[in-house]
Amino acid sequence: MFRKIHSNRDPRDTLYSELKKEFRVYANKGNQIGRYIAFKYHKLLFGAMITLMAVSALTAVLLHHAPAPQEKVKHRSETAVIRNGFDHILAANAALTLTIRLRNQVDSISAKKQLTKTDSLTLIRALDSLQHIQLTLPH
Template sequence: MWPKIHSNRDPRDTLLTELRKEFGAYYQLAGDWGIGLLRSHSKIAFYAMIALLLVSLVLSFTVFRHREKVALLTPVQVTTISDGFGQIMQTTGKIREIVVLKQQVDSLSAKKNLSAADSSRLIAALDRLQQLSKH
């Protein structure tokens, strides 16, 4: 078994407070330096911010625009669903036709004597069954 480790740390101490204790002086120096730079060159900083906003505006409406992809995604999904439903309906129709043809073949093959009309119906039904089984 692992022995219990007892810690005598203050429960109010968090990772952020410990990082602030360790590196707070460096962040304070960097903040003071940044504020001093902005105060001494305020017009340059202002014009740089305006330029960055304008560049961002131009890029967002030209380079980073993706309107074609959004327009193509929606119709593709709708046509796929409708094509799938159409295939299901076609398959259901073929199955119904196969059942009817098999009933016809069974009723004709149960007869002892076939007339010429019965023979031609039997041959046509068997041919159609063969065609449907290939697809």
């Protein structure tokens, strides 16, 4: 099922270097045109830059909305705070217990030399469960 694939490509060739080789002609042409325009119309470009900065600043000032008034926070009783804290502790304990059980299962499956289809599915489910626990664990 899993077979090692051999490649004869040069390890120094990267995606960036191949793209650079392919599009170098167009990039150089665009660079030359850009330099020509910047040299010939430098005053126009400077004026456009200043105008765009002024429009941006004006837009930021005019469209800045006042912050919405915050609602008053209701005071919770101390027992609710304590109960909420215990709930967090119990949830963390349950998540930790499940994490330990899943880690043991993953370790025992990954120690095998060959995996069957059921082993692979069990391993995938266990890893997904571990990831879900990690995402939902209260911080």
